[in-house]
Amino acid sequence: MTFNEHNAEDSCLKNQHEKQAIPKTNPDVPRGDAVPAPDDAGLETGCVAHPGEASTDDSEPDLEFPEGGLQAWLVVFGSFCGMFSIYGLINTSAVFESYFSENQLRDYSSSQIGWIFSLYLFLVFLVGIQVGPVFDKYGPRLIVASGGILIAASLFILSVCEEFYQILLSYSVVGGLGGALLNSPCYASIAHWFDKKRGLATGVAMTAGSIGGIIFPIFLQKLLPSVGFAWTTRILGFIILGLTVPATLFMRSRLPRSNKVSSVWPDLSIFKDLKFTFSACGIFFMEWGLFVPLTYIVSYAGRHSGDANSS
Known part of the structure; x- marks a missing residue:
């Protein structure tokens, strides 16, 4: 189970609400002194003692592509x-x-x-x-x-x-x-x-x-x-x-x-990448010179040659 699916902090709070943890006491230490909590002190409540140190692997594995076949x-x-x-x-x-x-x-x-x-x-x-x-x-x-x-x-x-x-x-x-x-x-x-x-x-x-x-x-x-x-x-x-x-x-x-x-x-945040932005702008203006001739080239050639069919 990963931390994306299971929130350790939420579970900890839930378990603490359902079951109040009783701290362990050391008879050799006076009642007024605080007892340091061991690393596994939170295990009784189902919590991780140091969630910040828990090992998580959120990185996705590299995708493999067939590249053919x-x-x-x-x-x-x-x-x-x-x-x-x-x-x-x-x-x-x-x-x-x-x-x-x-x-x-x-x-x-x-x-x-x-x-x-x-x-x-x-x-x-x-x-x-x-x-x-x-x-x-x-x-x-x-x-x-x-x-x-x-x-x-x-x-x-x-x-x-x-x-x-x-x-x-x-x-x-x-x-x-x-x-x-x-x-x-x-x-x-x-x-x-x-x-x-x-x-x-x-x-x-x-x-x-x-x-x-x-x-x-x-x-x-x-x-x-x-x-x-x-x-x-x-x-x-x-x-x-x-x-x-x-x-x-x-x-x-x-x-x-x-x-x-x-x-x-x-997602407009992609335009924060200047290389992408300049490429997109270049393609935008390139299209102006691409589709206009594709639309009018036959009519233009027909008017100058006098034969629209062969144009």
């Missing part, structure tokens, strides 16, 4: 499938922006259309903060399945949308929430299986975003002229559902789960 790399594959859905769709936003600006939202400016993709990214990364404690409590399976279903549902709804607010609600809100649920477990699951090789494993999984960013735009470019926008987005939704299956099956946690859901609000 079939199960660990299956987790990486599951994360790969999840990231393929999330970042493949993010890297395809320029194709959607170009299509919206020429069809459903042709009466809207580029800055107005940009709100669709800005809100999507905002929800993906902001809500991901709250997903972490839920992952610690319940593991990834339910979260990943819910996220994949929401992303697919957003594409199914998008296929029949004609108005700006409809596209904003379906693609940005529903899809953004689904992306948040799917994104965080992709990283957290890998961290349960890799420590020294975590960078390598995460990098392998993140290549899915680049591959998806190549495949999805080509896919849309080929299908949009032949089957139309509605069925193109529906087929894309079915692909997302297909990728959700291995992501749900293979992504899993390994470390002990929390007994309760901790606070969903971030």
Whole structure:
């Protein structure tokens, strides 16, 4: 039994309340003189005589990570499938922006259309903060399945949308929430299986975003002229559902789960670490130069080349 589970001082007070300890007397010593208490004097009451000297070992043992093996790399594959859905769709936003600006939202400016993709990214990364404690409590399976279903549902709804607010609600809100649920477990699951090789494993999984960013735009470019926008987005939704299956099956946690859901609000004390603070600020400004071209590059190239399809 450790002192975290059993408070020696509380037990001592309780036992003293139930049973009054009778001090031992030495007949050779006068009654008026105090008798020094031996080290084990408190044992009669169930207390530790010197609780400050009691040996406690509150340090947690070092966690061991598999650093490989079939199960660990299956987790990486599951994360790969999840990231393929999330970042493949993010890297395809320029194709959607170009299509919206020429069809459903042709009466809207580029800055107005940009709100669709800005809100999507905002929800993906902001809500991901709250997903972490839920992952610690319940593991990834339910979260990943819910996220994949929401992303697919957003594409199914998008296929029949004609108005700006409809596209904003379906693609940005529903899809953004689904992306948040799917994104965080992709990283957290890998961290349960890799420590020294975590960078390598995460990098392998993140290549899915680049591959998806190549495949999805080509896919849309080929299908949009032949089957139309509605069925193109529906087929894309079915692909997302297909990728959700291995992501749900293979992504899993390994470390002990929390007994309760901790606070969903971030611990701002982490910003006391200046290295972390400067890194976070650097990444914040880097994102400004990353997602803006991803959203507008197709429209920009189409205006200058005169051929939006080849762009």
